[in-house]
Amino acid sequence: MVVAGAGFGGLWAARTLAGSDVDVVLVDRNNYHTFFPLLYQVAAAELVPTDIAYPIRSIFRGTPNVEVRMASVTGLVASERRLETSAGPLRYDALVLALGSEAHFFSVKGAAEHAFALRWMDDAIPLRHHVLTRFEAAAASRDPLERRRLLTVAVVGGGPTGVEFSGALAELVYGPLLKDYPGLDADEVQVVLLEAAERVLSSMPERLGAFAAERLRKRRVEVRTGVRVEEVGPGWVRLAGGETISTDTVAWTAGIQGDPAIRRWGLPVGRGGRVEVDGCLRVRGHPEIYVVGDLAYREDANGRPLPQVAQVAIQQGRYVGKAILRHGPGGDAPPFRYVDPGMLAVVGRNAAVAHVFGRTFKGLLAWVLWLGIHLVWLIGFRNRALVLVNWAWNYVTFRRSVRLILPGARAGVLPPHS
């Protein structure tokens, strides 16, 4: 069988099947698994990519029944049970589609061209380089308006990613970056969080959202709620009502969707580009195709769509692995039930908000909870101690070398090295 995608959903499906007598081919366009919940820390130069990425082949070293291939998935012919990839077609008896989601810019003009998404490693590294090179350019500029534009970062979307990223960014720019650039003034620097709803973290209880906003403001993030972005251009973002913010850096965390290319595969694609699945996470009419994670559309008992978060993907991946082992590919299994462990968001070092097991936590306690949960999950990997120590080390010590502007930067201030 084939597992397409080595994010949380695909990885856990394959891990559940590892060591069994089912032959699994795991395909991903990268040779590494990304620990997405910490991706924003790479963009904020708090962690290096290697801290949150792990070679897929190393994870499946000891389990010869899982074969890893690095290839992009380019198509699916369900009637012939064939997955098309950049490395040729793959035939399957059963397929787990775990291709995740990508940024959704809705129909905001210019957003796809001028805003930075924050979904993949390929997004986070250019964003980090972009912010750092803006500071370099500002240090070399004597035009106050230009400096202001270079030193303003707009984060669109006040969900967990937007809150976490703007908090981390404020720590970076008002901390080590300003120290590195003695010629720049803290008052020239601006981090703006733009949220269309009336409050941030609308998926969490109201008091947690209020706490997060207050903490962000304390860290000098300008939190603006009830503002809708209408257009993004080169060097500016325009809000509904006509106000324009002059900024070279717009980070987009306001929405995600399934890869639009999947609409052409003939699957039942619904809201948000997600594939509708039955209780066993199978595609109607194609019981041999399972969909898990962000790409799957399934409602809970109350008719609410399952959220597109790591926990859902992990539980679905494990569920499908077990269903295949116990009931055979495409077989009827007891339906998937999501056990919601709650939600967490970090507002910065030593402060977080958490809504777990029906209770709310905030401040240092929530942060320790967040730390503990992430460490436990990181520990799920082989060679766990390494990842753990590196991560803790870098996180706690503000490793400076993370702020390198390395090759691969988009829109750098410099011409490429000749």
Added chain:
Amino acid sequence: MVVAGAGFGGLWAARTLAGSDVDVVLVDRNNYHTFFPLLYQVAAAELVPTDIAYPIRSIFRGTPNVEVRMASVTGLVASERRLETSAGPLRYDALVLALGSEAHFFSVKGAAEHAFALRWMDDAIPLRHHVLTRFEAAAASRDPLERRRLLTVAVVGGGPTGVEFSGALAELVYGPLLKDYPGLDADEVQVVLLEAAERVLSSMPERLGAFAAERLRKRRVEVRTGVRVEEVGPGWVRLAGGETISTDTVAWTAGIQGDPAIRRWGLPVGRGGRVEVDGCLRVRGHPEIYVVGDLAYREDANGRPLPQVAQVAIQQGRYVGKAILRHGPGGDAPPFRYVDPGMLAVVGRNAAVAHVFGRTFKGLLAWVLWLGIHLVWLIGFRNRALVLVNWAWNYVTFRRSVRLILPGARAGVLPPHS
């Protein structure tokens, strides 16, 4: 005054002047200093870039008389005391040129197009990605000849860099990489070291060269001496005599030269594109221009050119800094004298050769010596403990995540993420 280049020479010149009443502008095209002696370990996926690079601004945080600018040096008008950069012209009363060197392909056809240099971070990262993506491609190929070509790496040049890189590469490919690719056979993998002279490490005593070659062979590196590369093409390298080696990966460590663009600046450029300097490292006719490091050409008391190694650059950088402090820019100082601490080369984990203080060491003892010397030098940085611990940690533990194929890879097996 202006210091152009933040390699060893420029960095140490600026550090020597830091805290004095001399205003220094330090220009580099990168925002980080590279610890070049360990660059090959980045290419061999033993270290991540951040382990051997350090943000220049952080080094000069506490010394306001040193201003850091990120810009490429594009020209020099010595008669007007003006350095041209990508961020505009810089006027100087005194100038320290410390622009280093780049790969010299001599007139070997196709080498500049098809071989990977190993001089800068911009070279090391693509080379690492290239090797890793070749393994991915080989795992997906069923053609034995193609697999062989993909899994063969030719290292041209048996000097310290070639010896160290081929040793580290052998450790990578026969160790963790083969474990990651159970479908590949050790006999399909090949690391070939090609040296035109009759032995490797010709700058060191003969018995050390012999020891290094023997150790490399033990680690399955095919050491070939007395072979000259005549041409490099896409997928092959042709030797004098007509023999062709089928390989997708040619790493070039056989020569360096000063940036050819410098020849147009009107300075006395001699052998190897190096600028001739007087005993005080000043350019004849322009005593306000100092040249240090790889770019400077100066002979020792025996008429031999000073080697292009880190130690020479560091000592020259310090010398120029002190000369300017004590005798004023362009003033006559006692001439520079190089104190040769010897040479070291690592053949792999736990084995090295060293020629220091007139004595030779080899094996584990030389390796410990090498380790100690590098640690002492790395400790020369601010925030020393961090760099040190990270480095030692990664080095000793074979950090796996270094083997990620991240954005920015050249000639990857995959189309760019759309």
